[in-house]
Amino acid sequence: MAETKIQIQDVSYAYGDQQVLRHITLDVPARAITVFFGPAGGGKTTLLRLLNRLNDLVEDGRMSGRILLDGEDIYAPGFDVPSLRRRVGMVFALPLPLPGTIRENVTYGPRLAGLRDRARLDEIVERSLRQAALWDEVKDRLDSPANALSGGQQQRLCIARSLALEPEVLLLDEPTSGLDPISTAKVEESLLILKEQYTVIIVPHSIQQAGRIADYAAFFLMGELVEHHPGKKIFTAPTDKRTEDYVTGRFG
Amino acid sequence: MRNRFVAQRVGFALLTLAALAVVIPILAVVAVIVIRGAAAINWEFLTAMPRDGMRAGGIFPAIVGTVVLTLGTAIVAIPLGVGGAIYLSEYARDTWLTRSIRLAIINLAGIPSVVYGLFGLGLFVLLLGFGTSIVAGSLTLSIMTLPIIISTAEEALRAVPTEFRTVSASLGGTRWQAIRHIVLPQALPGIITGIILGLLRAAGETAPILFTVAAFYLPRLPQSPLDQTMALPYHLYVVSTQVPGMPPKIQFGTALVLLGLVLSLNVVATTIRSYFRRRRQW
Numbered sequence: 001m002a003e004t005k006i007q008i009q010d011v012s013y014a015y016g017d018q019q020v021l022r023h024i025t026l027d028v029p030a031r032a033i034t035v036f037f038g039p040a041g042g043g044k045t046t047l048l049r050l051l052n053r054l055n056d057l058v059e060d061g062r063m064s065g066r067i068l069l070d071g072e073d074i075y076a077p078g079f080d081v082p083s084l085r086r087r088v089g090m091v092f093a094l095p096l097p098l099p100g101t102i103r104e105n106v107t108y109g110p111r112l113a114g115l116r117d118r119a120r121l122d123e124i125v126e127r128s129l130r131q132a133a134l135w136d137e138v139k140d141r142l143d144s145p146a147n148a149l150s151g152g153q154q155q156r157l158c159i160a161r162s163l164a165l166e167p168e169v170l171l172l173d174e175p176t177s178g179l180d181p182i183s184t185a186k187v188e189e190s191l192l193i194l195k196e197q198y199t200v201i202i203v204p205h206s207i208q209q210a211g212r213i214a215d216y217a218a219f220f221l222m223g224e225l226v227e228h229h230p231g232k233k234i235f236t237a238p239t240d241k242r243t244e245d246y247v248t249g250r251f252g
Numbered sequence: 253m254r255n256r257f258v259a260q261r262v263g264f265a266l267l268t269l270a271a272l273a274v275v276i277p278i279l280a281v282v283a284v285i286v287i288r289g290a291a292a293i294n295w296e297f298l299t300a301m302p303r304d305g306m307r308a309g310g311i312f313p314a315i316v317g318t319v320v321l322t323l324g325t326a327i328v329a330i331p332l333g334v335g336g337a338i339y340l341s342e343y344a345r346d347t348w349l350t351r352s353i354r355l356a357i358i359n360l361a362g363i364p365s366v367v368y369g370l371f372g373l374g375l376f377v378l379l380l381g382f383g384t385s386i387v388a389g390s391l392t393l394s395i396m397t398l399p400i401i402i403s404t405a406e407e408a409l410r411a412v413p414t415e416f417r418t419v420s421a422s423l424g425g426t427r428w429q430a431i432r433h434i435v436l437p438q439a440l441p442g443i444i445t446g447i448i449l450g451l452l453r454a455a456g457e458t459a460p461i462l463f464t465v466a467a468f469y470l471p472r473l474p475q476s477p478l479d480q481t482m483a484l485p486y487h488l489y490v491v492s493t494q495v496p497g498m499p500p501k502i503q504f505g506t507a508l509v510l511l512g513l514v515l516s517l518n519v520v521a522t523t524i525r526s527y528f529r530r531r532r533q534w
Contacts, residue, residue: 082425108425
C-alpha cells in the first residue's frame, strides 16, 4: 500500500457568496501522479491552491476542514507558509517567466531561501533544467532573457523553476494547455520520470492526457468529489453515472 | 461619397490646428525668454554673487538656494512618498481607512501652493520654531510634493503584473521579498520619473518658499539649515518687480536659468521613462 503524502479531510471552500468546494475528502499517495479532472468550474484549481496555501493571497475566501502534509495540519496557526510553498511547488496554466535571465528565473527560489554559493546554484540550474527537459535547448544561453523563449520552453522553464527548490510535492494546473503536441509530450515524459522522486498532482487539460499519465484519478464536478480510484479504471469503467457521462463526452 | 472625404479632411485640419494651438504658446514663451535672456548668460552670471543692488553680477546664490531646497525636499519626500506608495499598493487592504487616505492624497494634490506656504509658515516657521529657514522651506515643499510622488509611485507599482507576485509567493517568497526583488525594480523607472517631476515642481514654485525661507538678498551663501536662502523663483520675482532700474537682460537671464533647469529635468525624466519602457520585459 502506497504511503499517503497529503490528506484532505472534509474540506469546503467558499469565495464571496459562491460555494466552490463541498466536503472534499481524499488521500493523495506519495511518489505517484494523481490527476484531478472534470469540467470547468469544478473546483480543481481552487483545491490545488489550497494545498500550498496560495489562496491565502485571496481576501474573501473561507475554508473549513483540514489539510495534512505528512500528517501535519498546514493551516495550523503559526505554520511557516513560505517553507510550505518550498515543499509544495506549483506550476501555473500560463507560462509566467519572471523578468530576468533564464538563470535568474531558475535560481529565484533558492536565492530567496538564502542560498548564495555560485557553484551550488549552477548545479541546481543544470539539474532542474535537465529534469524539465529543457537543458539541451538553453544550456548555451542561460544568461539571456527568459521571455525570449518560446511558449513551450517558457513553461518548461517554470517547471524547472519549481523543481529548483526540490519540493516534495509538485502541483501542476493545466501545465500544457498552451503548448504544441511536441512540448506537451516532453512535459508528460518529464513527469513520468519525476514521479519516482516527487509526489505529483496535476489538473490535466484533456481527458486523454489524464488517461496517459494517471496513477490515481479523482473526478470533480461543481465543487464535489464524485469518485476517485487508483489506476486508470475510472476512465474505462467509472462507478458513477456522472463520471461516465463526462468521460464519454456526453457533457464537458 | 465626396462629402465624406471632405468632411474627414476638414476634421483632421481642425484637430491639427487644435494641437498647434497648444504647442505654439509654449514655443513662444520659450522663444521670448531665450531671445531676450541669452545675452545675460555667461560664466560670471552663473557663478558670481550679485552686485550693485543685484543689477549686475551673478545669480549664484539663487541657483545654490534652489538646488539646496530641492535636495532638502528630496530627502524628506522620497522616502515618505515611496514608502507610502509601497504600503498603499502592496500591503493595504481595501478598507474605509485606506480609501480615506487615497481621497486625502488626491485632495492634497489640488491645494493651491500659496496655501501650502501659509501652512508652512504656521507650522514650521512659527509653531515649531524653525524660523524662516531652509529646514522650514524644504519641509513645506516636501508636503507639497508628497501627493505627486505617492500617486505616480503607486501607479508604477500597481502596473507591475500581479502574476509576478503570485509566482514569487509560490516559490516560497514573502511579500517583502517579492517587493524587493521583483516589484520595486520593475516599478523603479516609473517611480523615478514621478520623483523627478515632483522635484521639478518644487524647484519652480514661489509661493511655498515666500513665507518660509526666501530672502530678498543675502550677502553670503547660507551656512546652516536654519539659515535663510535666496532661490530662483523668488529671485525672478524680485528682479522683475522690486528693484528699480533693473536691466531687462538680468530679468530674462534669470528666467532663462530657471526655465533651463526645469526643462532639462523634464527631459531627463522623459528619457528615463522611454528608455525603460522599451526594455520592459512584460
